[in-house]
Amino acid sequence: MSDDRTAETQQNSGEPTAAEAAPETAAAEQTAGAVTPADQPIDQSAKTAQEAAQTGAVPSAGDDAPTPSAPTTPAPSALTSATTSSPAPNPAAVAKRSTPLVPVIPVAAEYDDAKVAEAKTFGTVREDGVVTVQDGTQVREIGAVEPGTDVDEALTPFAHAYLDLAAFLDIVEQKLGVDGNTQADLNRILEQMRKNMKEPKTVGDIPALRQRAHDLREKAKEQIGELEKKRQAARDEATAKRTRFVESIEELVATDSHRISWKKAAATMRGMVGEWKTMQKGDVAIDRSVEDGLWKRLSAARSEFDRKRRAHFSQLDADHAEAEKVKAALIDRAEAMKDSEDFGNTARAYRELMDEWRAAPRGNRKKDDAQWAKFKAAQDAFFERRNADRKRIEGEQKENLKVKEAILDEAEALLPITDLDAAKEKMRGIEERFDAAGRVPRNAMRRVEDRIRAVRDALKKAEDAEWRRTDPRTRARVEGASSQLHSAIASYEEDLEKAKASGDAKRIEKAQAALDARREWLAVIERSAQQLN
Numbered sequence: 046m047s048d049d050r051t052a053e054t055q056q057n058s059g060e061p062t063a064a065e066a067a068p069e070t071a072a073a074e075q076t077a078g079a080v081t082p083a084d085q086p087i088d089q090s091a092k093t094a095q096e097a098a099q100t101g102a103v104p105s106a107g108d109d110a111p112t113p114s115a116p117t118t119p120a121p122s123a124l125t126s127a128t129t130s131s132p133a134p135n136p137a138a139v140a141k142r143s144t145p146l147v148p149v150i151p152v153a154a155e156y157d158d159a160k161v162a163e164a165k166t167f168g169t170v171r172e173d174g175v176v177t178v179q180d181g182t183q184v185r186e187i188g189a190v191e192p193g194t195d196v197d198e199a200l201t202p203f204a205h206a207y208l209d210l211a212a213f214l215d216i217v218e219q220k221l222g223v224d225g226n227t228q229a230d231l232n233r234i235l236e237q238m239r240k241n242m243k244e245p246k247t248v249g250d251i252p253a254l255r256q257r258a259h260d261l262r263e264k265a266k267e268q269i270g271e272l273e274k275k276r277q278a279a280r281d282e283a284t285a286k287r288t289r290f291v292e293s294i295e296e297l298v299a300t301d302s303h304r305i306s307w308k309k310a311a312a313t314m315r316g317m318v319g320e321w322k323t324m325q326k327g328d329v330a331i332d333r334s335v336e337d338g339l340w341k342r343l344s345a346a347r348s349e350f351d352r353k354r355r356a357h358f359s360q361l362d363a364d365h366a367e368a369e370k371v372k373a374a375l376i377d378r379a380e381a382m383k384d385s386e387d388f389g390n391t392a393r394a395y396r397e398l399m400d401e402w403r404a405a406p407r408g409n410r411k412k413d414d415a416q417w418a419k420f421k422a423a424q425d426a427f428f429e430r431r432n433a434d435r436k437r438i439e440g441e442q443k444e445n446l447k448v449k450e451a452i453l454d455e456a457e458a459l460l461p462i463t464d465l466d467a468a469k470e471k472m473r474g475i476e477e478r479f480d481a482a483g484r485v486p487r488n489a490m491r492r493v494e495d496r497i498r499a500v501r502d503a504l505k506k507a508e509d510a511e512w513r514r515t516d517p518r519t520r521a522r523v524e525g526a527s528s529q530l531h532s533a534i535a536s537y538e539e540d541l542e543k544a545k546a547s548g549d550a551k552r553i554e555k556a557q558a559a560l561d562a563r564r565e566w567l568a569v570i571e572r573s574a575q576q577l578n
Contacts, residue, residue, distance in 0.1 A: 156204075160208060161208065163249075164204035164207045167179045168187075172192065174191055174199075176189060176190060176200070180252070181251070187203065187248070188203065204249060206245070206247040217237070221264050231269050232269070238262060242254070279329045283329040283331050287324055287328075287335075290320065290321070291346070294313075294317060294343060303407070305357075321343065365412070368406040368407055369416070372405055372413075372416045375398060375402055375420060376423070378398060379420050383423045383424075383426045385427065391427060391431075392427075395424055442485050449482045449485060452479050453497060456472065456479075457496065459472065459500065460500065460503055462504065465508065469504065472501075527570045527571065530563055530567040534560065534563050534564060534567065541557055543556075544556040
C-alpha cells in the first residue's frame with residue numbers, strides 16, 4: 046500500500062512517477078523474495094481482464110488485490126510470472142482510489158499455438174525442475190516444477206504468461222492511443238508497467254518485450270510533458286489575457302483626444318471592473334503579485350481617462366470656433382472660382398482647396414455639415430460645367446475619328462505600291478487632311494496612329510528599294526562582275542578542252558567543276574542585272 050500512496054502523491058504534485066523513483070524502492074521490492082509460478086496464479090481476476098479488454102482501459106489490481114493460493118505442483122493454467130508478495134489491501138484505501146494501481150494481466154481464452162511454440166524456444170527446464178529463460182545475454186531462473194515433468198508441459202504456463210504480458214502491453218498501447226488521459230492516469234500506467242516488467246517470470250523474447258515497454262513508457266512520459274505544457278500554457282494564457290485587457294485600456298486612454306469615440310470609450314470604462322471580475326472568476330488563477338500590479342495599472346488608467354475627458358471637451362469648444370472661421374474662408378474662395386472658364390487650372394485649384402478642407406480642424410457637427418454643403422455646392426457647380434464641356438469635346442472627337450478613318454481607308458488603298466511617284470503625291474494630300482482632322486478619343490489614338498504609320502512605312506520601303514535599283518554604283522558593280530565572269534568562263538573552257546585532249550579523267554572532272562561554278566555565278570549576276578533594268 047505504501048507504493049500506492051507514493052504514486053498518488055506523485056500524480057498530484059507533478060513529481061516523477063514510481064517508474065522514475067529512487068532506487069531504494071526498487072531494491073527493496075527486488076529483495077522481497079521471488080517465488081515460483083505456483084505461488085501466484087495469473088488468473089487473479091479473469092472478469093476484470095475481460096472487462097478491460099472490452100472497454101479498452103488498462104485494468105488494475107496486483108498489490109491491492111489478494112492473491113489466491115495455488116497448488117504446489119504447477120499446472121498449465123496455473124503457472125505464470127512471479128511477483129513480490131503484497132500485504133492485504135486496506136479497505137479504506139481501496140474505496141478511496143477508483144482505479145487500482147497495478148492491473149491484472151489479461152488472461153486469453155485461447156492462445157495461438159505458433160506464438161506459444163515460438164515463446165517456448167527461449168526457455169529450458171533443468172533436471173532439478175528449475176525453469177530458466179534466455180533473457181538477452183543472461184539466463185535467469187524464473188520458477189520450478191516437479192522434477193521429471195514434461196518440458197513442453199512445464200514451459201506452457203510460462204509461455205502463456207509471456208503472451209498475457211504482451212496482451213497487457215497491447216492494452217497499455219490502446220490506452221495511450223486514446224485522447225483524454227489525465228496525468229494521474231499516465232502516472233498509474235507507468236507504475237503498472239514498472240511492476241509488471243521487472244524481471245517477468247515468463248518464457249519468450251523478453252528483450253523485445255522490454256523494448257516495447259520502453260517505447261510505451263517514453264510515449265506516456267511525452268504525453269505527461271504535453272499535459273504539463275498545457276497547464277503552464279493555461280496559466281500563461283490567463284496572464285496574457287489579463288495583460289492584454291489592461292493594455293487595451295491603457296491604449297484607449299493613450300489615444301489622441303480627437304480620435305477617441307468618447308461615447309464608446311466611456312461605456313468601455315464603465316464595464317472595466319465587471320470584465321476584470323469575470324476574468325478572475327472564470328479563468329485560471331494567476332500570481333497574486335502580477336494580478337495586483339495589473340489592477341494598479343487599471344486604476345491609474347481610469348483616473349487618467351477622467352482627467353483627459355474633461356480637458357478634451359474644454360478644448361473642443363475652442364477648436365470648434367476656430368474651425369468655423371477657417372472653413373468660412375475656404376467657402377468664400379470656392380464660390381469665387383465656380384464660374385471660371387479655365388477648366389484645367391481651376392480643377393487643380395479645387396483639389397487643393399479640398400486638401401485644405403480635409404486638413405482644417407473639425408467643428409461642431411451641425412455647423413460642419415452646413416458649411417460642407419455650401420462648399421460642395423460651389424464645387425459641384427464648377428464641375429458640372431466642366432463635365433458638360435468635356436461631353437462637347439468628346440462628341441467632336443468622335444466626329445474627327447470618323448473623318449480620320451475614311452482618310453485611313455484611302456491611304457491603305459495605295460498598298461501595295463506599284464507607282465511610287467503617284468503614291469507619294471497622294472500621300473502628301475492624305476497627310477495634310479489627316480493632321481487637319483483634329484484629335485480623336487483617347488481610346489482610339491493608338492489604333493489610328495498604327496494604321497497611318499503602316500502606310501508611311503510601306504512608302505519608305507518602296508523609296509529605299511527604288512533608290513537601290515537606280516544607284517549607278519550598283520549597276521557598275523554588276524556589269525564589272527559579269528565581264529569578269531565571261532573572261533573566266535572562256536579561260537576555264539580552254540582548260541577543259543586541254544584536259545579532254547590529255548585524257549586525264551581527274552583533270553577533266555576538276556576543269557568541268559570549275560567551269561560549272563563560274564557559269565552559275567554568271568547566271569546570278571545576269572538575273573540581278575535584269576532586275577536593275
